[in-house]
Amino acid sequence: MQLKIINAKVILPAGIVEGGTVLVNGGKIMDIAPHDTGVKAAETLDAGGLYLSPGFIDIHVHGGGGHDFMDNTVEAFLGIAQLHARYGTTALTPTTLSCEQDDLLTTLDTYASAHAQNTRGARFIGMHIEGPYFSMEQRGAQDPRYIRNPDPAEYRSILERYDYIKRWSAAPELEGALAFGQYLQSKNVLAAIAHTNALDTEVLTAFAQGYTHATHFYSCMSTVTRRHAFRYGGAVEAAYLLDGMTVEVIADGKHLPASLLQLIHKIKGTENIALITDAMRGAGMPEGPSILGGLKNGQPVIIEDGVAKMPDRTAFAGSVATADLLVRNMIHMAGIPLVDAVRMITATPARIMGVDRQMGSLLPGRQADLVLFDDHIRIQRTLLSGQTIFQQ
Structure with a gap:
C-alpha cells in the first residue's frame, strides 16, 4: 500500500x-x-x-488502561499496547517487577502469545525485566518479599529460554552482579543500573562489565553520601561522569522537578537521554485506588495528583504518564526545544535498544511508525x- x-x-x-x-x-x-x-x-x-514525528518509543512501561503486563493475560498485553498508542507510542518494552520466578516465567510466556496477536497497538520490541536483583535500601515500591542477589542458575536458565528479553535492570553493587552484567552483555541484553545504593566507584566498575544504562535516573538511586566524615559520590554522579552511560527519565512532572530535568539535559545531552513513562495500570484511568503489579500478587496503591503513591503517601509507586505528556513537559517545564524533546522519545531510545535501523527517525527505509x-x-x-x- x-x-x-x-x-x-x-x-x-x-x-x-x-x-x-x-x-x-x-x-x-x-x-x-x-x-x-x-x-x-x-x-x-x-x-x-x-x-x-516518528512514533514514540517507550522503553520502560508496566501498564495502562487498567492493565499490568504482570496480570499475565494476552488481554492485558494488548490493552496496554492499545492504550499507549492513543498517546503516540508506537513501540514499547513490556516491563516486569520483582516477583517469584514462576510469575516471571508466566509473564514471559504471555509475551510470545501477545506479540503474535498485537496488530492494533504499539508494537512490542522485547521484554524488560526489572528486578529482583535490587538493593533493599533503594527498593522503592518493589515488593521486598522478592528482592535477592543475582542467581546464576536462575538468570542463565531464563536467558537461554527466552531470546526476546532485551533488557534487565539490577543493582550493580550486589554480590554476583558484575558477573551478571558480563553475562547480559554476552547475550546482547542491555544491562541497566537500577534500585541501587552503589558508590560511584562501584558504578564505574560495573560500567566496564556491561552496565551502560541507568533506569529511571534519580529515582531509587544513590547520590552523594557521607561515610565516616568522608563524602562519596553515588550512582547519579557516576552516570554524569560516564559519557558513554545513557539515562532514562520519568518526565511526568512529578518524579523530577524542572531544575533536575534541565540539569540532566545540560550534562548528558539529547543523544543520551530517553524519556520513559514507567507507567503502571493507572495510566489513562481515573484517579483512586489501584494495584501496582499483577492482580494476583500486586501491591495496593493510590493514584492522586497525577501520580501513583504508596497507601501511606510516603513515596511514589509508579507513574501514570503517557508519552505525549513527557514531550510536553520537556518543552514547557524544562525549556527543551521540540526537536530535542521528540528525539529523546524516538531516536535516542531506539539507539539504546538497538532498533535504530528500523525505527526512531523519519528516514528512507525506516518503518512508517508515525505520529501526527x-x-x-x-x-x-x-x-x-x-x-x-x-x-x-
Whole structure:
C-alpha cells in the first residue's frame, strides 16, 4: 500500500520541514520532500499543518488502561499496547517487577502469545525485566518479599529460554552482579543500573562489565553520601561522569522537578537521554485506588495528583504518564526545544535498544511508525507501518 502524507511539519533529525511530504510504501518510509512531490499514491493524507514525528518509543512501561503486563493475560498485553498508542507510542518494552520466578516465567510466556496477536497497538520490541536483583535500601515500591542477589542458575536458565528479553535492570553493587552484567552483555541484553545504593566507584566498575544504562535516573538511586566524615559520590554522579552511560527519565512532572530535568539535559545531552513513562495500570484511568503489579500478587496503591503513591503517601509507586505528556513537559517545564524533546522519545531510545535501523527517525527505509500532533502535543493520529491505529 502506498500512502502520501502532505502539508506536514516534518520533524527530521536536522530540524523541522514546513509543508513537507512523506511517502510510504509497503509499511516503510520511501521518501521525504519539502513540498508535495506530485507522486500519486493509493491514499493521500493531508496533515493540515500538524507536526509529523516518528512514533514514540517507550522503553520502560508496566501498564495502562487498567492493565499490568504482570496480570499475565494476552488481554492485558494488548490493552496496554492499545492504550499507549492513543498517546503516540508506537513501540514499547513490556516491563516486569520483582516477583517469584514462576510469575516471571508466566509473564514471559504471555509475551510470545501477545506479540503474535498485537496488530492494533504499539508494537512490542522485547521484554524488560526489572528486578529482583535490587538493593533493599533503594527498593522503592518493589515488593521486598522478592528482592535477592543475582542467581546464576536462575538468570542463565531464563536467558537461554527466552531470546526476546532485551533488557534487565539490577543493582550493580550486589554480590554476583558484575558477573551478571558480563553475562547480559554476552547475550546482547542491555544491562541497566537500577534500585541501587552503589558508590560511584562501584558504578564505574560495573560500567566496564556491561552496565551502560541507568533506569529511571534519580529515582531509587544513590547520590552523594557521607561515610565516616568522608563524602562519596553515588550512582547519579557516576552516570554524569560516564559519557558513554545513557539515562532514562520519568518526565511526568512529578518524579523530577524542572531544575533536575534541565540539569540532566545540560550534562548528558539529547543523544543520551530517553524519556520513559514507567507507567503502571493507572495510566489513562481515573484517579483512586489501584494495584501496582499483577492482580494476583500486586501491591495496593493510590493514584492522586497525577501520580501513583504508596497507601501511606510516603513515596511514589509508579507513574501514570503517557508519552505525549513527557514531550510536553520537556518543552514547557524544562525549556527543551521540540526537536530535542521528540528525539529523546524516538531516536535516542531506539539507539539504546538497538532498533535504530528500523525505527526512531523519519528516514528512507525506516518503518512508517508515525505520529501526527498539534502545537500542544495532542495526538491526532498514530500510524503503525503506515496504517492508522488511532485517530482523534
